[in-house]
Amino acid sequence: MLFPLGVLGVASLGLAGWSAYAGRKAEEMVPADGQFVEVPGAHLHYVDIGPRDAPAIVMLHGLMGQLRNFSHSLSERLAADHRVILVDRPGWGHSTIDGPRPGIVAQAGMIAALIEQLELDTPLLVGHSMGGAVALALGLDRPELVRGLALIAPLSQPVGTVPKPFAGLLAPQPLRPAIAWLVAVPAGTMSGAKVAQAVFAPDPVPDDFATRGGGALSLRPKSYMAGSFEIRAAPAEMTALAARYASFRVPVAILYGRDDQVLDPQLNGAKTAAEIPGATIDRIAGGHMLPVSHAGETEAWLRRVLAGKPQATGGALTDSR
Structure with missing residues (x-):
């Protein structure tokens, strides 16, 4: 009996050690790019580019992402004539949290605090995927802080079935730490390429996405912990948010890919x-x-939103050419 337990203990230590090593290597591959600011409950990492006196844009990444998801191809296009702030959401990228892990609404409060601390004058708030959910919460709770929301492939409704690429995040809370340290990183190392292909599909994954796009940071125990928490907390939070949509007081524009295979x-x-x-x-x-994958078209849409001239209205899903 003692021998099997000893073997299990040694194996667990080995896996945990490998996960810690892989996490450190990921952070070496994708170091912090910007500055840090303290807000209640979090230490936020952000990048601030473009003219300081230009109209501001704040960008929030999605699940298992970080701010380089925007700097890979998009943000520099906008920074010529806009002040662009990219944020690692609380608990993601190089941002850390203090105390309980924040859900969608709590994260929105932290981003609101960032906007206030940077003294941004009603920026356009851009949210991709789960970042879109955080943007929606901020727009509902603090509409005076933003000029509007631009949501790219957002999570905006309660979703009954977890998107297939993220099904592995469905760990019960008591098992989450053990899976994060003993299973998630080794498994992710083996399956990461297939998961990335599923998230990008039908578009190809850029060869430099792991570094320039920040993808390597998803292979850390802390990323699994954050992702598992968010994927389980999202349905209840999105149900509550969606019930308030009729009360929106700021403009909201949504962009989707016709072939999105993650969200409907x-x-x-x-x-x-x-x-x-x-x-x-x-x-x-x-x-x-x-x-x-489509930074040029996304930039063009964002510029139309900034100009107050989005193409489609009334909830009809139309095509942009």
Whole structure:
């Protein structure tokens, strides 16, 4: 009896050691790019580019992502004439948290504190995927802080079935730490390429996404912990948020890829646009990772939003050419 337990203990230590090593190597591959600011409950990492006196844009990444999801291909396009702030959401990338792990609404409060501390004058708030959910919460709770929301392939409704690429995050809370340290990183190392392909599909994964796009940071125990928490907390939080959409007071624009294989454009796009007064929706060719795979089209859409001239209205899912 003691021998098997000893073997199990040694194996567990070995796996935990490998996970810690892999996490350190990921952070060496994707070091912090910007600055840090303290807000209640978090130490946020952000990058601030572009003219300081230009109109501001704040960008929030999605599940298992970080701010380089935007800097890979998109943010520099906008920084010529806008102040662009990219944020590692609380607990992601190089941002850390103090105390309980924050859900969608709590994260929105932390991003609101960042906007206030940086003294940004009603920026356009851009949210991709789960970052779109955080943007929606901020727009509902602190509408005075933003000029509007631009949501790229957002999670905007309660979703009954977890998207297939993220099914491995469905760990019960008591088992989450053990899976994060003993299973998630070794398994992710072996399956990471296939998961990335599923998230990007039908678009190809850029060869430099692990580094320039920040993808390597998803292979850390802390990333698994954050992802598992968010994927389990999201349905209840999104149900509560969606019930408030009729009260929106800021403009909301939504962009989806016609071939998104992670989130349903009809549910999270058209349905949400129909529920939010004055919301607009457009779609282009592409999958879920539009800021990386279709940066030119995404920039063009964002510039139309900034100019107050999105193409589609009334919740109808139309095509942009």
